[in-house]
Structure formats: C-alpha cells, structure tokens
Amino acid sequence: MPQQLSISFPPKYLEDEIFIKRRVSEKLNIHSDRITHIQVLKRSIDARKRPKYILQLNAWVDEAFVPKEDLPFPLQNVSEAPAVHIIGMGPAGLFAALELIKQGLKPVIIERGKAVRDRRRDLARITKEGVVNPESNYCFGEGGAGTFSDGKLYTRSTKRGDTREILNILTQFGATSDILIDAHPHIGTNKLPKIITRMREAIEESGGEVHFDTSMTDMKVEAGSLTSIQLNGEVWIPVSAVILATGHSARDIFELLYQKRIEMKAKPFALGVRVEHPQLLIDEIQYHCLGARHPNLPAAAYQLTRQVRGRGVYSFCMCPGGIICPSATSNDEVVVNGWSPSRRDSRFANSGIVMEIGLRDMAKKGRHPLDALRFQRRVERKAFGAGGGKQVAPAQRLTDFVQKKVSTTLPDCSYLPGIRSVEMGEVLPKFVQQGLIQAFQAFGKRMKGYMTEEAVVLGVESRTSSPISIPRDPQTLSHPAVSGLIPCGEGAGYAGGIMSAAIDGRTCARAAVRRLSE
Numbered sequence: 001m002p003q004q005l006s007i008s009f010p011p012k013y014l015e016d017e018i019f020i021k022r023r024v025s026e027k028l029n030i031h032s033d034r035i036t037h038i039q040v041l042k043r044s045i046d047a048r049k050r051p052k053y054i055l056q057l058n059a060w061v062d063e064a065f066v067p068k069e070d071l072p073f074p075l076q077n078v079s080e081a082p083a084v085h086i087i088g089m090g091p092a093g094l095f096a097a098l099e100l101i102k103q104g105l106k107p108v109i110i111e112r113g114k115a116v117r118d119r120r121r122d123l124a125r126i127t128k129e130g131v132v133n134p135e136s137n138y139c140f141g142e143g144g145a146g147t148f149s150d151g152k153l154y155t156r157s158t159k160r161g162d163t164r165e166i167l168n169i170l171t172q173f174g175a176t177s178d179i180l181i182d183a184h185p186h187i188g189t190n191k192l193p194k195i196i197t198r199m200r201e202a203i204e205e206s207g208g209e210v211h212f213d214t215s216m217t218d219m220k221v222e223a224g225s226l227t228s229i230q231l232n233g234e235v236w237i238p239v240s241a242v243i244l245a246t247g248h249s250a251r252d253i254f255e256l257l258y259q260k261r262i263e264m265k266a267k268p269f270a271l272g273v274r275v276e277h278p279q280l281l282i283d284e285i286q287y288h289c290l291g292a293r294h295p296n297l298p299a300a301a302y303q304l305t306r307q308v309r310g311r312g313v314y315s316f317c318m319c320p321g322g323i324i325c326p327s328a329t330s331n332d333e334v335v336v337n338g339w340s341p342s343r344r345d346s347r348f349a350n351s352g353i354v355m356e357i358g359l360r361d362m363a364k365k366g367r368h369p370l371d372a373l374r375f376q377r378r379v380e381r382k383a384f385g386a387g388g389g390k391q392v393a394p395a396q397r398l399t400d401f402v403q404k405k406v407s408t409t410l411p412d413c414s415y416l417p418g419i420r421s422v423e424m425g426e427v428l429p430k431f432v433q434q435g436l437i438q439a440f441q442a443f444g445k446r447m448k449g450y451m452t453e454e455a456v457v458l459g460v461e462s463r464t465s466s467p468i469s470i471p472r473d474p475q476t477l478s479h480p481a482v483s484g485l486i487p488c489g490e491g492a493g494y495a496g497g498i499m500s501a502a503i504d505g506r507t508c509a510r511a512a513v514r515r516l517s518e
Contacts (some may be wrong), residue, residue, distance in 0.1 A: 002039070002058035003028065008046065011296040014053055024059050037065030044183035051287045051297055073098065073169050078106040079207025084512045085110060085229065085242045087216050087253075090144020091498045092245035092489030092505035094196070097203050098169065099509035105516065107208040107509075110231065112215040112250075113141030115200075116193040123148065126326050127416040130390025135213070138327040138337065139249040139463070142212070143196035145327070146498045150319050150340045151187030153179055153499055161503035173198045176342075184301070188342025189323075216253070219260065219485075226484040241512040245488040245505060248466035249329050251373060253491070257470070258369055262482055266362065266372040267469040267493055270316065271379060271462050272354030272436055273424065274336045275398060276413060277455045279321055282349040285449050299344040302351070302447065306439040313439035316352035316464055324350050324415040326391045327463060333380035334387050334394070336415065336458050348414045352461040353443075355435045372467035379427065383460045386422045394422035398455035402437050411456050419458060427459050469493035477511035486511055 005027050013019045025032035042056040078101050086093045089111040097107035112135050113119060119141035122133040139145045153167060167179050170187070174195045179185035187195065200210055211231075218230035219242075228238050246253045257264055279300075283293040286300035293300065299321035305314040317337065321344030327337040338350045362371040386394035393415055400407040407421045425433050444451025470487035471480055472494075479485045488494065488508040495501035 002060050004041075004056070004058055006054060006056045008052045008054045010050070010052055011294040014296040020055070024057065028059065028061065030061060034061050036060045036063060039065075040181050042183060043181045045297070047286050047288075047300070049288065051294070073172055073202075074102050075202055075206045076101065076104065077207050078104060081106040081207070082240065082516050083108045084509070084516070085237075085239050086245055087242060088144065088245040088247055088250070088489075088491070089113075089142055089200075089210070090245060090247050090489065091146045091501040092495060092508070093243070094143070094199050094203075094505065095166070095169075095502040096243050096245060096488065096505035096509040096512075097208055098199065099506040100512065101203065101206045101208060103509065103513045105513060107203060109203070109208070109210045110214050110216055111142065111210065111212050113137075114212055116142045116147060116197050119147075120193075126391060130392065130417050132326075132328050132331045132391065134330055135215070137329055138325055139247060139329050142200060143192065144247050145249070146501070147192050147196050148189055148325070148339060149192070149498070150317065150322065150338065151189065151192045151342075152317070152497060153185040153187065154183075155497055155499035155503075161506060163499055163503070166499055166502045170195060173202070186340065186342075188344070189339040190341045216256075218256065221260065221262075221482050224481065224483055226482050239484065241484050241486060241515050243486045243488045243505070243508050243512060244470070244492060245501075245508070247489070247491045249463055250491055251329075251377075254370065254373060254468050262479065262485075264369045264468050264470045266359055266369055267465075267467055268356060268358050269372060269376065269462075269467045270314075270354035270464040271357050271376070271428075271432055271460065272313070272316075272352060273401075273428075273457045273459045274324055274338060274350055274352050274461045275455055275457050276324060276348050276350040276415075277450070277452070279347055279349040281449060281452065281454065282320065285447050299340075299349065301349075304353075304439075304443050304446065306442045308355070308435040308438045311356045311358075311435055313353065313355045313435055316354050316461065318349075318351035320344050320349050321346045322348065322350050322414070324348075324413065324458060326393075326415070326417050328380065328384075328391065332384055333377065334383035334391060334460065335380055335463055336393055336461055337463065346414060350414070352464065353436060353439065354461055354464055355432050355439075357432075361429070361431070369468070376462050376467050379429070379460050380462055382427045386427050386459075387420050391417035393417065393419050393458045394424060394427050395419035395456055395458045396421065396424055397453045398440065398451060398457050399453045401457045402440055402451070404433075404437075411454055413456050413458070415458060419456070424457065424459055465496055466491050466493050476515065477508055478515070484515065
C-alpha cells in the first residue's frame with residue numbers, strides 16, 4: 001500500500017526529481033533507495049510569505065508500483081438508438097451528449113452557432129471591426145462560451161458529481177495531464193478549441209448528430225408534455241426528451257419560454273467591471289518579489305471579496321497572463337470578459353470585480369420573470385453608448401474610477417476593440433459604482449500596490465451568471481409543468497462554469513435516459 005504524505009519546497013526544485021525523492025525519504029525517515037515510485041496527487045502554491053510548492057503524494061516503499069490507467073471513455077454506435085435532443089453545445093450540452101452515448105442513446109445537438117474553425121472568423125471580425133454576429137460570437141458556437149475562455153476547471157459543486165471523471169474525459173480528448181493534479185487547473189484558450197473539436201468528432205463517429213447554424217425557434221406542449229420543436233422558424237420535428245442547455249446569454253430562448261407561459265423566475269446575478277493590471281505588478285504583490293517571478297512559478301492570481309452594505313463584492317474569473325475580450329451577443333451592447341492562453345504569458349492580468357444584484361434592485365422587484373434580464377440589458381446598452389460604438393468599451397484608470405473623474409489618458413490595455421475614457425457613473429447604476437469604489441479601496445489596503453494608476457477599469461462585466469432560473473422537478477429533472485423539457489446548466493441556473501456545467505449535463509442526460517426507459 002502506498003503511503004500518503006505532503007512535502008513543500010522552493011520553486012527552483014519543482015522539476016528536480018532527485019531532490020523531491022530525497023525530501024520524501026526524509027519525511028518517511030527511510031533511505032531513498034527503498035522508494036520505488038512517487039505519484040503526485042495534488043500540486044498547489046503557498047505564496048503567503050516566500051512562495052513554495054506543496055505536493056500531496058503517494059509513495060511506494062519496498063513494493064512494485066503497478067500503474068492503474070483510467071479507462072477510455074466508452075464510445076459505441078448509437079446511430080439507430082432512440083434520440084434525445086440537446087439545445088446548445090456548451091460544456092453542459094457536450095457532456096450530456098457523451099453521457100447519452102455511454103448510456104446507449106443517440107444525442108442530437110442543435111447549435112445556433114458555428115463550428116470552431118468558422119467561428120474564429122466571426123471573433124476576428126468583432127475585435128478588428130467591432131461587428132458582432134448575433135449567432136456566432138464569444139458566447140454562441142461550438143463549445144459555447146467555454147471554448148474561448150480561460151478554461152478554468154475548478155468548482156465548488158463537488159457534491160453534484162465526479163469532478164475527477166470530467167477531468168479524465170478532458171485529458172482523453174487532448175488536455176494535459178497537469179489538470180489532474182493542479183489545485184486550480186485550467187486548459188487555456190489556445191488549446192480548448194482542439195479539445196472541443198475532438199469531442200464533437202467522437203460524438204459524430206458514434207452516430208450522434210450535430211446541427212450547426214440551427215436554432216430552436218418554437219415548441220409544442222400537449223397535455224403537459226413537450227412533443228415537438230421548431231428549427232429555424234421552419235421545420236418541426238418530434239421529440240421525446242429535450243435537454244435545454246443554451247447558456248446564460250440565450251435571451252431569445254428566455255423570451256420564447258415567457259411567450260409560451262412556461263414558468264421561470266428572475267434570478268439574482270452580479271454586475272460590475274473588469275480591471276486590468278500589469279502582470280508584473282500582480283506577481284510582485286502576490287509573490288513578495290521585486291521584478292520578474294521565478295520561471296517555475298505561474299503568473300500570479302488573486303481572489304478578493306468584500307461585504308459592502310450587505311452586498312458581496314468579489315473578483316470573478318480572474319485571468320493571470322490574460323486578455324480582455326468582447327463578449328456581447330448583439331451590436332447594441334458592450335460586455336467584457338477575460339481569458340488566458342495555456343502558458344498565461346500575456347503581460348496583463350485581468351479580473352471581473354462584480355457586485356451582487358438582488359431582485360429588490362429591479363423595476364418590479366423581480367416580480368416579472370424577465371426583470372433581471374432587462375436590468376442586465378439596460379446596463380450593457382449604456383456601456384455601448386458610452387463607448388461610442390464598434391464594441392469600444394468605456395474605461396477609466398482605477399485611481400480615477402475611485403475618485404469619479406474622467407481619465408485624461410488611459411494605460412495600455414489588452415482589449416482589442418479599444419477603450420474610451422468615460423466616467424463610469426454614466427454606465428453603472430449609482431449603488432453599483434459606489435459599492436465597487438468602496439471595495440476597490442479595501443482591496444488596495446489588502447494588496448499593497450493594487451490601487452494604482454497603471455490599472456484600467458472597463459465596463460461592463462455583466463454575464464457572470466444567468467439572470468433567469470428555470471425550475472425542474474427534483475425527481476425527473478423535467479420542468480414541473482412540461483414533461484420532457486429538461487432545463488440544464490448555467491442558462492437554467494444550475495451551474496457556474498465549465499466543471500459544474502459538465503456535471504449538470506451528465507446528470508440531465510441520465511434523467512433523459514430514465515424518461516425514455518419509462
């Protein structure tokens with residue numbers, strides 16, 4: 001039996017196997033020759049004083065090590081099996097499709113956007129020309145919003161399903177094995193598209209179907225059951241079960257459900273800005289160094305929270321060594337988000353800093369199911385107007401944001417459509433602006449150097465989560481009033497990121513299997 005232990009050491013020894021083996025032997029109080037194998041279980045960094053790595057390990061002593069490989073994902077021919085329709089091809093939809101194949105059913109994916117290769121052209125047009133294709137952008141297309149994201153693979157939703165199995169599946173489709181041991185694993189925007197494409201190819205090779213440039217535009221409910229859906233405003237097809245995995249930005253789907261009087265509710269979400277610092281500065285603050293960090297250390301990250309007048313203000317989707325990207329889904333709004341390449345080697349660090357928005361903040365205090373969505377949309381349109389068009393984002397130096405004054409100049413920024421100096425009070429609700437100011441002041445005291453004129457604030461960060469919650473029966477996972485309609489993932493309010501969406505997709509696929517077996 002292996003012995004479990006943990007060791008710590010300076011970053012310079014990260015790749016020194018002899019040193020690590022010696023540390024293990026010292027910890028076990030044995031000669032290093034008795035150690036036959038060392039397996040890393042978890043790798044993390046403690047940067048509270050001098051940065052050091054912490055490894056949780058299994059060590060085999062005086063016994064042979066027999067490796068146990070994770071079984072490959074079981075693919076089979078399901079081309080003639082009963083079909084389950086999946087609306088949306090983000091992480092929830094993709095992992096739902098793979099689970100259906102595993103269970104012997106045929107997934108039929110309906111995706112409004114394009115395949116990765118074609119989608120890239122539309123993303124380039126957003127950054128170069130400031131023109132958004134409403135059907136193909138950073139939110140819509142093969143892999144959903146996750147494809148061109150940082151690819152963060154950690155979640156607090158560990159009780160919902162097996163995160164290890166999700167990570168194993170990703171490695172089988174091309175992700176590095178580092179994601180199995182890192183405390184905060186990520187894949188990187190440059191590598192995710194190939195992984196997503198391989199997953200889609202496996203689905204198709206197994207007999208599943210993927211229909212790009214196809215939207216669900218209507219649905220028929222008869223005697224409390226979903227019986228058929230309309231595609232692209234023309235073709236009606238019969239359905240037995242539909243997994244609704246459209247993501248948090250499919251506003252047309254929310255409007256459709258409202259028109260059909262299918263119950264849903266406005267949901268609290270978060271709203272704010274994205275702040276960008278020089279990565280070197282964040283490294284110096286977090287690693288307590290002067291100048292460049294040790295080459296064995298990754299670009300430093302941070303996590304910040306603050307309570308302001310009973311509301312949480314916190315960092316969201318922090319992207320060390322990253323890029324700020326335009327994530328709008330319409331040409332009359334500006335939405336910013338962030339991503340990082342796998343090496344996190346950009347000279348910038350960015351993070352959303354957002355405040356909780358409750359139902360009490362909305363016009364009808366959340367009584368209308370679309371109240372939160374409309375609140376979100378109004379702010380995004382104000383950002384578009386303040387930026388002056390073509391996805392130019394309103395911006396201020398961080399120090400000027402806190403003082404509520406227009407910046408006379410702006411620092412370099414990774415946001416390619418460009419930024420325009422604006423007093424962000426023109427865009428944000430006053431209570432949000434004031435809450436962010438108080439939080440930034442507190443963050444500046446907590447991280448010495450964070451409050452600097454070298455940092456720039458962009459608006460708006462508004463797609464942190466879905467503004468809608470779609471109910472589902474706790475037993476069947478179908479909508480309580482529409483049997484066979486299975487709300488799924490982030491768009492329905494059941495996930496918040498790649499991992500939790502993937503877990504929920506698999507859970508919903510199993511619910512569809514149970515429905516078809518009744």
